[in-house]
Amino acid sequence: MAQTQFISSRSEDVDPRPLTNQSVPAKSxxxxxxxxxxxxxxxxxxxxxI
Structure with a gap:
């Protein structure tokens, strides 16, 4: 559950603004x-x- 929440929140975060090393915490x-x-x-x- 936590992983799906993390993915959905990250996809919403990444789309509007560009992704840079400064804006992304090391934990993410x-x-x-x-x-x-x-x-x-x-x-x-x-x-x-299979």
Whole structure:
């Protein structure tokens, strides 16, 4: 639930204004990296099983 809220809030945040390193806190980048790694790992498991 927290991840979907994070994704939806980030998509609303990113669209109106340009994304720069100064405007993005390190915590958001770390959370995005963890989420993308977890998603890639899950996709690899699913495709490996299928």
């Amino acid at each position: 980048l770390f959370a995005y990296a963890v989420f993308s790694i977890a998603f890639a790992f899950t996709a690899a498991m699913v495709f490996g099983v």
